[in-house]
Amino acid sequence: MKNLVGACMFGQSGGPTSVINASAAGVFIQALKEKNITAVYGLAHGIKGLLDENFYDMSKEDAKELELLKYTPSSALGSVRYKLVDEKKDDTDYKRILEVFKKYNVRYFFYNGGNDSMDTCNKISKYLQKVGYDCNIIGVPKTIDNDLFGTDHCPGYASAAKYVATTLMEINLDAKVYDKGQVCVVEIMGRHAGWLAAASKLASYKGLGPDLIYLPEVPFCLDKFKKDVKKVMDANGGSCIACVSEGIHDKDGKFIVEKLSESKARDSFGHAQLGGLAIQLADLINAEYGVKVRGIEFSLMQRCAAHLASKVDVEEAYNAGKKAVEAACAGQTDKMVVFKRSSVDGKYACEYELMPLELAANTERKVPVEWITEDGTMLSDDFVDYALPLIQGDAKAPLEDGLPRFAKLKKVQAGKK
Amino acid sequence: MKNLVGACMFGQSGGPTSVINASAAGVFIQALKEKNITAVYGLAHGIKGLLDENFYDMSKEDAKELELLKYTPSSALGSVRYKLVDEKKDDTDYKRILEVFKKYNVRYFFYNGGNDSMDTCNKISKYLQKVGYDCNIIGVPKTIDNDLFGTDHCPGYASAAKYVATTLMEINLDAKVYDKGQVCVVEIMGRHAGWLAAASKLASYKGLGPDLIYLPEVPFCLDKFKKDVKKVMDANGGSCIACVSEGIHDKDGKFIVEKLSESKARDSFGHAQLGGLAIQLADLINAEYGVKVRGIEFSLMQRCAAHLASKVDVEEAYNAGKKAVEAACAGQTDKMVVFKRSSVDGKYACEYELMPLELAANTERKVPVEWITEDGTMLSDDFVDYALPLIQGDAKAPLEDGLPRFAKLKKVQAGKK
Numbered sequence: 074m075k076n077l078v079g080a081c082m083f084g085q086s087g088g089p090t091s092v093i094n095a096s097a098a099g100v101f102i103q104a105l106k107e108k109n110i111t112a113v114y115g116l117a118h119g120i121k122g123l124l125d126e127n128f129y130d131m132s133k134e135d136a137k138e139l140e141l142l143k144y145t146p147s148s149a150l151g152s153v154r155y156k157l158v159d160e161k162k163d164d165t166d167y168k169r170i171l172e173v174f175k176k177y178n179v180r181y182f183f184y185n186g187g188n189d190s191m192d193t194c195n196k197i198s199k200y201l202q203k204v205g206y207d208c209n210i211i212g213v214p215k216t217i218d219n220d221l222f223g224t225d226h227c228p229g230y231a232s233a234a235k236y237v238a239t240t241l242m243e244i245n246l247d248a249k250v251y252d253k254g255q256v257c258v259v260e261i262m263g264r265h266a267g268w269l270a271a272a273s274k275l276a277s278y279k280g281l282g283p284d285l286i287y288l289p290e291v292p293f294c295l296d297k298f299k300k301d302v303k304k305v306m307d308a309n310g311g312s313c314i315a316c317v318s319e320g321i322h323d324k325d326g327k328f329i330v331e332k333l334s335e336s337k338a339r340d341s342f343g344h345a346q347l348g349g350l351a352i353q354l355a356d357l358i359n360a361e362y363g364v365k366v367r368g369i370e371f372s373l374m375q376r377c378a379a380h381l382a383s384k385v386d387v388e389e390a391y392n393a394g395k396k397a398v399e400a401a402c403a404g405q406t407d408k409m410v411v412f413k414r415s416s417v418d419g420k421y422a423c424e425y426e427l428m429p430l431e432l433a434a435n436t437e438r439k440v441p442v443e444w445i446t447e448d449g450t451m452l453s454d455d456f457v458d459y460a461l462p463l464i465q466g467d468a469k470a471p472l473e474d475g476l477p478r479f480a481k482l483k484k485v486q487a488g489k490k
Numbered sequence: 491m492k493n494l495v496g497a498c499m500f501g502q503s504g505g506p507t508s509v510i511n512a513s514a515a516g517v518f519i520q521a522l523k524e525k526n527i528t529a530v531y532g533l534a535h536g537i538k539g540l541l542d543e544n545f546y547d548m549s550k551e552d553a554k555e556l557e558l559l560k561y562t563p564s565s566a567l568g569s570v571r572y573k574l575v576d577e578k579k580d581d582t583d584y585k586r587i588l589e590v591f592k593k594y595n596v597r598y599f600f601y602n603g604g605n606d607s608m609d610t611c612n613k614i615s616k617y618l619q620k621v622g623y624d625c626n627i628i629g630v631p632k633t634i635d636n637d638l639f640g641t642d643h644c645p646g647y648a649s650a651a652k653y654v655a656t657t658l659m660e661i662n663l664d665a666k667v668y669d670k671g672q673v674c675v676v677e678i679m680g681r682h683a684g685w686l687a688a689a690s691k692l693a694s695y696k697g698l699g700p701d702l703i704y705l706p707e708v709p710f711c712l713d714k715f716k717k718d719v720k721k722v723m724d725a726n727g728g729s730c731i732a733c734v735s736e737g738i739h740d741k742d743g744k745f746i747v748e749k750l751s752e753s754k755a756r757d758s759f760g761h762a763q764l765g766g767l768a769i770q771l772a773d774l775i776n777a778e779y780g781v782k783v784r785g786i787e788f789s790l791m792q793r794c795a796a797h798l799a800s801k802v803d804v805e806e807a808y809n810a811g812k813k814a815v816e817a818a819c820a821g822q823t824d825k826m827v828v829f830k831r832s833s834v835d836g837k838y839a840c841e842y843e844l845m846p847l848e849l850a851a852n853t854e855r856k857v858p859v860e861w862i863t864e865d866g867t868m869l870s871d872d873f874v875d876y877a878l879p880l881i882q883g884d885a886k887a888p889l890e891d892g893l894p895r896f897a898k899l900k901k902v903q904a905g906k907k
Contacts, residue, residue: 089664089667146660146663146664147663147667148667151667151668152667153668235892239893239894240795242896243794243796243797243894244790244794246506246563246794246896247506247564247790247794250506250569251569251570251571252568257790276893279891279893349769367789369789369791370786370787372784372786373660373661373664373674373784373786374657374660374786374791376664377663378660379660380656380660380798381797381798383892461891461892464892465889465891465892466889466892472882472883472884474696474882475652475800475878475882475883476652476655476656476659476693476696476881477656477659479659479663
């Protein structure tokens with residue numbers, strides 16, 4: 074526990090979310106207040122900006138714009154997917170990081186991301202400890218996948234979940250509008266954990282959701298899928314809405330999207346020309362039953378629809394950044410901020426705690442199988458109890474000309490790029 | 491101009507929108523107030539409900555739920571795609587309609603829809619005039635395509651346009667987050683008129699929109715498309731966002747999606763397995779330049795995202811329904827409500843007028859070519875001046891458990907189904 078005096082650096086990493094900039098706002102606004110922090114730097118494209126000495130002086134930004142970051146989707150500083158190799162194999166990057174930290178007297182480092190980013194953060198932390206360079210390092214969690222270990226939920230998940238649930242309610246009304254039924258297959262992000270597809274259950278809970286939900290936590294069988302859809306169609310005048318995680322796979326672990334693709338011929342360029350998973354599954358149903366089908370992919374919208382962000386999520390994401398700075402300034406290091414669910418007067422509340430960084434790195438947290446119904450096609454109300462408190466309230470950018478007014482950063486260069 | 495006393499019937503037809511139920515609310519709430527209207531019926535699935543005597547007694551609905559209709563997407567009564575054949579060829583349907591109208595003493599008929607629906611409405615109107623059955627008939631416009639003749643714009647368009655513009659701003663931030671560029675192709679509804687894809691210009695106007703916009707108003711050339719994208723990529727570090735109307739076609743009128751599909755092999759079922767237009771164009775760019783690509787389709791979301799509705803649109807759609815009833819009760823018939831743009835104190839305002847139904851039927855209004863830049867890849871600021879006033883303000887359903895509380899109708903059967 075050392076009280077250090079020096080600069081702080083903050084980076085954003087991995088796939089963006091609707092609220093990753095809210096955490097950035099929390100870090101910046103708090104860091105600019107701290108007496109022991111002599112400069113506040115924002116890294117361009119995360120760790121890459123660190124290696125390249127490419128970063129911005131955040132004290133030069135207008136307070137209003139930092140505030141607007143709370144409601145601005147994506148990663149305002151730019152993101153990166155860069156995995157540090159093991160230091161024992163090649164310590165080039167680590168030496169370079171140490172060099173940059175020394176050059177700018179960086180004594181506080183905050184890194185915002187998911188599993189891989191926490192792995193990066195952990196590796197830097199352990200290396201600096203090893204070489205005896207004092208720097209308080211705190212990871213700030215984020216991921217729409219909600220699969221980080223040790224935290225009740227992850228910033229970014231709730232807003233994506235709110236998008237999924239709200240949009241499915243709207244799609245439900247639209248898809249069932251004609252007197253003849255149709256089958257809709259909706260593809261939702263989530264390669265290994267089904268948290269986000271599970272959020273479609275919230276729409277079903279409101280009576281306007283999917284009839285079937287398939288997560289990667291349960292092996293997926295194409296024949297069973299066809300039968301499941303047929304059963305729903307027969308009961309609902311030909312209509313069925315099915316949600317699938319992008320990462321659904323068969324019992325041998327093979328991704329269904331790959332399985333379907335392999336049966337396809339290749340085009341004149343020699344590429345397998347694929348629709349996404351949703352379109353391919355919809356085509357399968359059309360080929361089997363000759364019914365009208367539609368494949369829908371939520372694509373980037375599910376992670377960047379900040380106009381539909383959860384107020385709870387925005388506040389918690391902001392606080393995660395703020396608490397990281399407060400903890401580091403109080404001498405904490407080598408930790409990640411985690412959320413603990415509690416209740417105040419019977420109402421949902423969130424407490425912020427710290428967990429050793431190495432526990433967060435590379436461990437995936439999946440949807441508990443006991444929350445999935447026995448036939449593997451729906452979530453139980455346990456999931457509703459878990460997720461509903463997280464999506465409460467609206468928090469969006471002010472309108473200007475009827476469109477969102479997102480943050481505009483000056484990005485004043487501070488590194489010797 | 492006859493002041494009739496009797497029942498009124500209202501039906502919804504064609505593809506739903508975010509605000510078609512707002513027009514329904516306008517019709518119902520006003521009709522329930524009118525002394526000359528003895529009963530208010532809502533047709534199940536439009537003209538089909540009329541032919542089947544399948545309709546609901548709207549006086550049985552709670553006032554609160556009728557109010558919530560304003561913010562509930564899709565067609566609450568159910569929609570239909572049914573085109574009446576020419577009465578001279580086969581008058582079976584017309585006789586049946588007359589029979590039902592007589593049976594329930596229907597003296598007011600309101601039909602809400604686009605080109606085809608106004609054609610239906612017009613045919614019924616002309617037939618009843620011919621056989622001398624007194625019934626005041628007013629069409630209520632709607633279509634996200636914005637292609638109805640004789641009206642400055644159509645209810646439903648502005649909310650879809652707001653979805654397109656807002657979502658493209660969010661996608662712009664997300665798609666450009668990494669240090670390496672990617673090419674995004676976004677497919678937007680619009681088979682013959684490009685109004686909705688044009689709305690992506692509003693995002694570009696805000697500095698966060700597509701680099702290229704292609705409408706069906708200009709012939710599309712695949713080779714030129716590749717070159718256009720390359721030019722943008724070269725100027726923007728490899729990034730490019732291109733929006734296309736689903737109906738883009740070559741100079742011979744052949745749809746590009748069909749053209750691309752024909753070059754594809756067929757799968758084991760013998761079906762051409764297609765991604766949508768966006769995915770296929772993105773694949774084309776990937777094959778040509780080997781860059782990261784993403785195809786995005788706004789699918790049903792663009793027409794049912796009521797959580798992002800324009801307040802102006804909701805109010806105008808409501809008023810369109812209300813004015814239709816007022817006009818009919820004042821003795822008007824055989825007309826469609828149209829919007830005329832005016833200004834009050836220099837600010838945008840909308841006036842409601844009436845136009846002969848036959849003018850609305852089957853005529854398509856396209857984006858003026860003079861609003862499209864010479865190279866056919868962008869809209870001018872004339873379009874911004876046109877569209878921006880229409881997307882102002884938010885109007886959405888109240889939240890219940892963090893999710894929209896849409897209208898729940900009892901649908902008390904009134905016809906002898």
